[in-house]
Amino acid sequence: DAGVIQSPRHEVTEMGQEVTLRCKPISGHNSLFWYRQTMMRGLELLIYFNNNVPIDDSGMPEDRFSAKMPNASFSTLKIQPSEPRDSAVYFCASSHGGGSGRSFISTDTQYFGPGTRLTVL
Amino acid sequence: QQPVQSPQAVILREGEDAVINCSSSKALYSVHWYRQKHGEAPVFLMILLKGGEQMRHEKISASFNEKKQQSSLYLTASQLSYSGTYFCGTPANAGGTSYGKLTFGQGTILTVHP
Numbered sequence: 001d002a003g004v005i006q007s008p009r010h011e012v013t014e015m016g017q018e019v020t021l022r023c024k025p026i027s028g029h030n031s032l033f034w035y036r037q038t039m040m041r042g043l044e045l046l047i048y049f050n051n052n053v054p055i056d057d058s059g060m061p062e063d064r065f066s067a068k069m070p071n072a073s074f075s076t077l078k079i080q081p082s083e084p085r086d087s088a089v090y091f092c093a094s095s096h097g098g099g100s101g102r103s104f105i106s107t108d109t110q111y112f113g114p115g116t117r118l119t120v121l
Numbered sequence: 122q123q124p125v126q127s128p129q130a131v132i133l134r135e136g137e138d139a140v141i142n143c144s145s146s147k148a149l150y151s152v153h154w155y156r157q158k159h160g161e162a163p164v165f166l167m168i169l170l171k172g173g174e175q176m177r178h179e180k181i182s183a184s185f186n187e188k189k190q191q192s193s194l195y196l197t198a199s200q201l202s203y204s205g206t207y208f209c210g211t212p213a214n215a216g217g218t219s220y221g222k223l224t225f226g227q228g229t230i231l232t233v234h235p
Binding site for chain 2: 031108
């Protein structure tokens, strides 16, 4: 089975340019998460979706960041304009997620994509 | 609230044992453990459920202490392949709808030398 797919795997761009990161979740999963990881700040949750609807975007650092999930099999994270401090590894993860009570617990397991290493010069 | 992991880092020689702890200030219903090797994505190891059995992944086992609101990861007879950063994750809204959101600890860096 295909896991979470992210593209591109590496992106080098210049300050001020627009960057778009892409993610395809595991088929059948209905929750999708975007994370950013740096040495200084560790693993940070930026935004997550459930059934294509953004649930919590409080982790998005600035208005320069935006995310969309137009359908169950595709999501994008866009940075416009990009800055050197945006350099990081960006991970997308998906899970079954949802429901309530004990029944949802085992569905919380998240599966991570390989990540996109972004370098902004 | 973010769960707290201890220690922050541990260095072992092959064959030695280690314990990594994950503590929460709120009641826990489950704890997820992940391992991230250098340059790779975090990979799910196991999930511990409230009232559930101790789990095992290869020679790595974990337990869940509900009263202490803590989970411990036991790495027995460590191998070079165990090196990496270990994260614990807890559901954001225990007992309620969380949409799968996990709050991760800050990570424990494990280094195994020959």
